[in-house]
Amino acid sequence: MGKVAQPGSGAYFPAAEPHTDRADSSLPKRPESNDDDELYAELERRALMGLPAEDEGEAPIDVVDALRDEPEQPGEAPDLTLAGYIELHNRVPAFEGTDGQPYTVDIDVEESGDGEQPWVAFLVFLRWAETGAGIMDHIESGDVARGASADEARQNALELSLYEVRAELDAAIERRQQDAGD
Secondary structure, three states, rough: EEEEEEOOOOOOOOOOOOOOOOOOOOOOOOOOOOHHHHHHHHHEEEOOOOOOOOOOOOOOOOOOHHOOOOOOOOOOOOOOOOHHHHHHOOOOOOOOOOOOOEEEEEEEEEEEEOOOOEEEEEEEEEEEOOOOEEEEEEEEEEEHHHHEOHHHHHHHHOOEEHHHHHHHHHHHHHHHHHHHHH
């Protein structure tokens, strides 16, 4: 057995024998069994934030909701409307038309001549080259919204759902195909 210096005194004392059956509750206790799987399971449980040894039947955590500032309410789809999609994704939506071509959508307004709501909004679908390198053509929807001002008509069109926008694209493609056949 070696000698250990007493701090600050200069005196040497015999080193203590290691204490093997210490009852320190802060140290993990080895499972009674020598089964490695039990040992690994116990270490994993202790490593994961002190989880209890058995599952207590708690509901699983929705990680995506937990990371959001405000959890999304069931049934909400913030990008279901044209305005919501643009706000959430910072770009206009793109669609594949019934003709297999890629399209993006924009809103245009014009005066209608109606005294109460003199402005109408319609959708302009830009057909892109399949490589996305440039605009090849465009087609227009019918009037999709009205308003007392150009801004009101545009805002009303922005409230269309993406399903309604897609239906307008399909109808515009169909009209173009019919016009080409005449």
